[in-house]
Amino acid sequence: MRLKFGVFMAPFHPAGQHPTLALRRDIELVALLDRLGYDEVWAGEHHSGGWELIASPELFLAAAGEHTTRIMLGTGVVSLPYHHPFMVADRIVLLDHLTRGRAMLGVGPGALPGDASFLGITPTRQREQMDEALGIILRLLRDDEPVTYKSDWFELHEAQLQLKPYQRPTMPVAVASTISPAGMTCAGKHGAGILSIASYTQEGLAAVTTQWGYAEEAAQKAGQPPPDRAAWRLVVPFHLAESREEAISDIEDGVFHWYNDYLIHTLGAPGRQPVESGRALAEAMNSFGGAIVGTPDDAIASIRRLLEISGGFGCLLGLAHEWAPREKIERSYELMARYVMPEFQDTTSWIKRSHDWTLEHKESLMAGTQQAILKAIQEGGGPMPEGMQPPS
Numbered sequence: 001m002r003l004k005f006g007v008f009m010a011p012f013h014p015a016g017q018h019p020t021l022a023l024r025r026d027i028e029l030v031a032l033l034d035r036l037g038y039d040e041v042w043a044g045e046h047h048s049g050g051w052e053l054i055a056s057p058e059l060f061l062a063a064a065g066e067h068t069t070r071i072m073l074g075t076g077v078v079s080l081p082y083h084h085p086f087m088v089a090d091r092i093v094l095l096d097h098l099t100r101g102r103a104m105l106g107v108g109p110g111a112l113p114g115d116a117s118f119l120g121i122t123p124t125r126q127r128e129q130m131d132e133a134l135g136i137i138l139r140l141l142r143d144d145e146p147v148t149y150k151s152d153w154f155e156l157h158e159a160q161l162q163l164k165p166y167q168r169p170t171m172p173v174a175v176a177s178t179i180s181p182a183g184m185t186c187a188g189k190h191g192a193g194i195l196s197i198a199s200y201t202q203e204g205l206a207a208v209t210t211q212w213g214y215a216e217e218a219a220q221k222a223g224q225p226p227p228d229r230a231a232w233r234l235v236v237p238f239h240l241a242e243s244r245e246e247a248i249s250d251i252e253d254g255v256f257h258w259y260n261d262y263l264i265h266t267l268g269a270p271g272r273q274p275v276e277s278g279r280a281l282a283e284a285m286n287s288f289g290g291a292i293v294g295t296p297d298d299a300i301a302s303i304r305r306l307l308e309i310s311g312g313f314g315c316l317l318g319l320a321h322e323w324a325p326r327e328k329i330e331r332s333y334e335l336m337a338r339y340v341m342p343e344f345q346d347t348t349s350w351i352k353r354s355h356d357w358t359l360e361h362k363e364s365l366m367a368g369t370q371q372a373i374l375k376a377i378q379e380g381g382g383p384m385p386e387g388m389q390p391p392s
Contacts, residue, residue: 003121042076048114188218193231200276230314254323
């Protein structure tokens with residue numbers, strides 16, 4: 001199976017930066033990923049906290065679509081309890097047409113407590129609301145019959161979309177999954193793909209070894225086909241450089257501020273304490289597999305380990321970050337594209353085969369070439385180069 005590569009953009013921009021410049025930088029990153037051959041990019045929806053600035057992933061991706069030609073563009077994710085399901089379906093179909101079939105719909109219950117608080121949404125209901133809304137959205141996207149449905153938080157009366165999706169029967173759909181089985185169960189029930197967005201935490205990585213079973217069980221109960229591992233995406237931050245020491249040095253300050261200033265002080269992530277050293281944090285994330293910080297060879301080994309412990313997945317999504325200077329970040333994405341992606345996409349095996357064959361036969365090949373040159377010189381009446389013998 002060809003492993004896909006992409007980027008999951010929350011995105012994270014430390015509060016205090018010029019927001020317009022930060023958003024333009026995000027679009028420039030998507031354009032770079034497109035040129036480098038990455039398969040897909042996902043952009044999130046957030047409304048509070050001051051770091052994650054994209055309020056409408058569909059709007060952002062439509063803008064990014066005008067600067068790209070081939071990369072797939074996913075909502076990572078639309079928080080379904082915040083929206084009427086009809087509007088979510090209508091917007092993603094529009095994005096699919098604007099990008100000529102490059103849209104992907106990623107959905108979730110909503111991650112930031114502040115967002116749900118603004119809208120008066122009860123946190124304990126968000127996952128059931130996501131499940132309910134996704135079922136309706138898929139009917140709107142796939143079915144020819146109008147949809148009538150009444151919930152305690154939305155209604156539909158003979159509802160039907162004006163446009164079918166550009167992609168048939170519909171665009172790829174994926175459900176966000178963290179540590180609990182809820183996301184996996186919802187994906188299996190509805191026949192959707194999976195975005196494992198907490199794979200960079202110890203708890204999330206540990207869950208990767210067991211969670212696939214929840215998707216399989218839910219699919220069986222719902223009468224859905226077995227879930228496809230090719231539609232399973234793991235989110236893991238990476239930063240590559242010429243040496244492991246350089247990579248760790250590049251990010252130690254940035255990961256320190258991201259962890260302490262955002263996850264701990266801004267969000268109040270439960271069960272976590274501020275760290276005293278960004279270097280120690282980077283090394284710890286590297287050691288348990290929650291990040292890939294090092295050389296391309298380190299990345300290859302880490303991805304192979306992830307494939308082994310998970311049982312197989314279809315796409316590795318790097319968690320977009322600003323832990324290093326911009327030129328270092330762009331160099332990291334280039335190193336991943338040049339040296340790591342080919343190892344999992346069978347793009348260099350024939351090149352290596354040709355190289356090895358040439359290496360094995362170089363003496364006889366060059367001897368024949370030399371004889372041909374000398375023969376041509378001799379037949380043309382030119383002087384024989386010093387040290388060369390005329391062909392026999």
